[in-house]
Amino acid sequence: MGNIRRSRGYSYEYSLVKRINLKSHWNARRLGGSSTGLPDIVAVNNKTATILSIEAKSGTGDNLYIPQDQIERCFAIITMFSYYKNRHVILAFKFMRKKRMTKNKETIYEKRKLLEYYKNADQIYKRKTIPVIKCTYDGKTYSLLDGKTSSIDLPDYSMPF
Numbered sequence: 001m002g003n004i005r006r007s008r009g010y011s012y013e014y015s016l017v018k019r020i021n022l023k024s025h026w027n028a029r030r031l032g033g034s035s036t037g038l039p040d041i042v043a044v045n046n047k048t049a050t051i052l053s054i055e056a057k058s059g060t061g062d063n064l065y066i067p068q069d070q071i072e073r074c075f076a077i078i079t080m081f082s083y084y085k086n087r088h089v090i091l092a093f094k095f096m097r098k099k100r101m102t103k104n105k106e107t108i109y110e111k112r113k114l115l116e117y118y119k120n121a122d123q124i125y126k127r128k129t130i131p132v133i134k135c136t137y138d139g140k141t142y143s144l145l146d147g148k149t150s151s152i153d154l155p156d157y158s159m160p161f
Contacts, residue, residue, distance in 0.1 A: 011058075012056050012057075012058040012092075012094050013030050013040050013041055013056050014030060016028070016041055016054065016056060016092060016159075017029065017030050017041055017043075019159075019161040020041075020043045020159070020160055020161055022161065023160045023161055025045045025046070025047040025048070026043060026044070026045050026160050027043065027044055027045075027046075028041055028042065028043035028044075028052075029041065029042055029043075037073055038073060038077065039053045039054060039055050039070070039073055039074045039077055040054055040055050040056045041053075041054040041056060042054070042077060043160075044084070045160070048085075048086060049083075049084050049085040049086060050084060050085070050086040050087075050088075051077075051078060051081050051084040051086070051087050051088075052088050052089075052090050053074040053075070053077040053078045053087075053088070053089050053090070054074070054089075054090045054091075054092055055070050055071065055074050055089075055090075055091055055092070056092040056093075056094070057091075057092070057093055057094070057135075058093070058094035058095075058096060059094075059095065059096065060095075060096045060098055060099055060100035060109070061099065061100060062095075062099065062136060062137045063134055063135070063136055063137075064093045064095070064134070064135050065132055065133070065134050065135075065144075066091055066132065066133045066135075067132055068129075068130045068131065068132055071089065071091075071121065071124060071130050071133065072130055074089040074121070075089055075124075075125050075130075088120055088122055088157065089120070089121040089122055089124070089125070090118055090119065090120060090121065090157050090159075091118070091119045091121050091133060091135070091141075091154065092116070092117070092118050092119075092159075093116065093117045093118075093119070093135040094114070094115070094116045095112075095114065095115045095116075095137050096114060097111060097112060097113070097114045098110070098111060098112070099111075099112050112137075115137065115139070117135060117139045117156065118156060118157040118158075118159045119133075119135065119141055119154035119155070119156065119157060120154060120155045120156070120157040121133065121154055123154070124152075124154075129145060131143040131144055131145040131152075132144040132145070133152070133154070134149070139156075141153070141154045
């Protein structure tokens with residue numbers, strides 16, 4: 001199960017990098033994610049002085065989560081590259097076409113529409129404590145901190161593809 005989930009995540013990251021690199025003036029690289037202490041993807045546009053630090057999650061459930069430490073390392077990258085005039089942390093969520101559910105200890109899949117959301121998380125940087133971020137299949141985002149869940153309005157980000 002872990003390998004399937006991991007390969008699904010890598011596949012999503014590679015597809016994002018490929019799509020970004022097809023756009024004029026954009027250059028993106030997958031950095032290796034959690035094992036390296038870096039964000040999943042960094043993308044730059046040197047013409048517009050823009051850097052994106054991207055954390056990507058994909059899955060078959062109705063909720064996807066990005067842990068605090070993964071958000072923190074995205075902010076560490078955009079802080080480090082202060083030369084860029086436009087710096088953003090982007091949380092990318094991909095909800096797969098098949099929804100995985102367990103019924104009577106049996107795994108079943110239900111077909112649904114594939115959805116992707118790109119959320120600008122810049123406002124989180126101003127918080128004292130960075131929360132876990134939850135995104136639901138309908139694109140709503142929530143902050144999970146100290147056992148409390150609250151709605152957080154992370155604006156959609158128009159990706160360069």
